[in-house]
Amino acid sequence: MKTPTTLSLILISGLSLLSSAVLTGCGREQPKSNATSKAVVKQSLRATSLLGAVSNNAGPIKTGIVTLLTASGEALTSTELNNSQRYEIQVPAGTVLPVILHYAPSPNAAKDEQLISVVIQPDASKYDINPTTTTIAKQAKAMGGYTHSNMVQAAESIAHVPDTNKTTSGFRGDPTTQYGGWH
Template identity: 50%
Template sequence: MKSAFKPVLGLSGVLIMSGWAMIGCDSKPQPAVVSQANQEKYDKLKTLEGLVSNDQGPAKTGLVKVLTEQGRELSRVELADSPRYSVDVPAGTLLPVILAYYPTADAGEEQRMITVAIHAAASKYDINPLSTRIAKQARALGGYTHKNWVRAAESFGTVPDNNKTTAGFRGDPTSQYGGWH
């Protein structure tokens, strides 16, 4: 028995079908765009603090600047014979902000270390070579968003050799649970 149904595609059907076919084309990941409406901000004066360390250990001299993503300086503080810093960020400041450490007042961008404040509730930010690598990777992934920060941090994560036995056990596996069982 022959079917009486004949598929007919008008111009609109052809356009819809070709639109569906094009959806899969050129589907490269697009960088994340943060709209101003979704950005967090500091509602009141916010104090950020942390430790600065470099490859040689704690940094006891230098300068910590709070910068916008565009590089405008919001505030600064000098380290005074201590690796600890505490710096105020003005109320109304949109996040993210960059916390940049410079070993000297005339140090260039290539000498700085950074970390990025992306959440208004957090106030402790250590600045070190690892935070700098994570920040650069997050920016390369599309910007300083929570998602990109987590992805960047995970890309630099390592598990120490002594932590590759039973869930979180550190030490000699022969002494775990009182020895081998």
């Protein structure tokens, strides 16, 4: 009967040989797995300012509070509109995207008075907040979350372009000037 130390040495030697055979693969390169290439890369913002205008269907909104929220709803920072529809809000460095710009006329405002806009691009700094951005955000969230793909799909689904303006045949004017010239 072998002692525990001898048995341990045999097991370690066997595992070493097995692992070196697997790693070398008999001289052939092992195919790489694509499982890790599909991982979601979380983007974050550097310390920056986001700015834009707040409006509703009646026009510019000049009073209220704009709050920067995480995707889970945690408040990061806020700013007040002071007799101007323009806001500017400071974003802390390392803030993970997406984030939500939330407007409310007062802290206890009804849901139908609140507006949002979703920040998904780390390099963009201008984000208006209005009923259209709110509809896009709600639709993207219903589609599975605030991803770039969902935001684009939601925006395309609510944008209305008349059929007569989708082709040059419905355009009444100089066709070389439509869409910035011929494409």
